[in-house]
Amino acid sequence: MMTETSKTHVILLSCGSFNPITKGHIHMFEKAREYLHKSGRFIVIGGIISPVHDSYGKPGLVPSRHRLTMCQLAVQSSDWIRVDPWECYQDTWQTTCSVLEHHRDLMKRVTGCILSNVNSPSTTPVIGQPQNQTRPIYQNNNNINNKPTAVKLWGKMSESLGKICCVRPHSDRFTFVDENANLGTAMRYEEIELRILLLCGSDLLESFCIPGLWKNSDMEVIVGDFGIVVVPRDGADTERIMNHSSVLRKYKENIIVVKDDINHPMSIVSSTKSRLALQHGDGHVVDYLSQPVIDYILQSQLYINTSG
Template identity: 85%
Template sequence: MTENAKTHVILLSCGSFNPITKGHIHMFEKAREYLHKTGRFIVIGGIISPVHDSYGKPGLVPSKHRLTMCQLAVQSSDWIRVDPWECYQQTWQTTCSVLEHHRDLMKRVTGCILSNVNTPSSTPVIGQPQNQAPPVYQNHNNLANKPTAVKLLGKVSESLGKMCCARPSMDRFTFIGETHTHTHTHTNQLRILLLCGSDLLESFCIPGLWKDSDMEVIVGDFGIVVVPRDGADTERIMNHSSVLRKHTENILMVKDDVNHPMSIVSSTKSRLALQHGDGHVVDYLNQPVIDYILQTQLYITASG
């Protein structure tokens, strides 16, 4: 299949990211790898969209911290970006609304996938926190490759365009599901897929948790990419939801090793490790994220 014949994909992940873990980044990498292996898709970008503060989840730290941690976690990625749109709305937004926002945004900006177009000047600056004392938790194997604030901010300054958008080399996109009355010689299909773990997929089966109309839009109009987590039985989950069974063709199950260390990493485990002074937190979180948490004293006590 030629590149023009493949569907170009943006992976969008919604969630608390409280804090963002290595497992979240692993999901993006495994999903892109799997989609490319199918020969039907080209992943041209990834978007992390942290939830609004009013979501009401116990222990949710303010979005200014979660945005900064997310930005630190992907500072070395050339394709994953953090989008603050959800956090800057007046109130909590549904996953369906977030997907529709990004679809409409991409339609308005021809050939340019903007991630931070609505970012106000108060958005946290991507930067490496500078600590006077060495971190309590530190992965010494990665110290040699740890970027300094000067290097990182210089990189951002030099490639601001890249930080804001990913520009695929194509004439135009046709969004999946759109009907056009005119044709073009070079038309590429663009699709926004919701990236999630099997735990979110399982939540679709909980009566009353999701609106049926929202599930129809998420799975039917957009589609989802599911990365297995903690040995979940995805086939059993699929059989428990009529909406999931109805739109099986729009659900892409990543063939990942269920015993992979990253499949059991979670934000909850990371917070507990921080509260208990567990050095294994370096297995859960990237070093810049750990540095920021220690600098701001997030999650260190059970109440935070």
């Protein structure tokens, strides 16, 4: 039986168009967290939604200001999923690999941890040091006006690149804080391990098998250094998909497939179906999108007269 401190603490990061964000996207987060918790090996402490940059060039992609707002509306009642605008705010489109590395580096800056270089992993843990005596890394619940954008932790870097090991801070109690939500008062951990995992559907996993679509070096970092959590969609055969890619086969132990005995209706919900329903005035759109998102779409006249 693993203790709380020996379990791997996980932040799930999902990249995509979210054009618009659907109930299926939120369901994916919930199913992944439930599955990881049931495994007894993981504790999910946060989820991040990162909408793609406008220059991605996908037909029918509405401006990021709308997609960010819809995402915010979709997670407004969640106490653990937040929306991160960094990707949208860049000068141009960012690769999934770059987004993962940004959040890892952001965590490094916030926590003061020293991380090994991606291309020269250290075989021994690196002890973290405070950085330049800037503002306090820990804040109490009475002072959260200047919130950092990532979970606040302190400590050392383990030998695996996507992981941050953290030791107990001096303060008796501290809080995980992000831009939109207080993730709750944390236990006084002697040492915990934190990983950022890419959360995706089986369609993204399948895209890894398309020659030339992904750079091999990016795939090596995404699957090898970080790891992915896959929520299968519409009865997809993830085992077959993984066997079609040498990189996926090589890092199979870093791929967690969320198994579900019941085919949940949310697993077949998609942004494409949602846009079609909106264009055709189909009442089933309420099955695909949350009401605040539908209200915003109608108010802003999105998708109604567009194709794609």
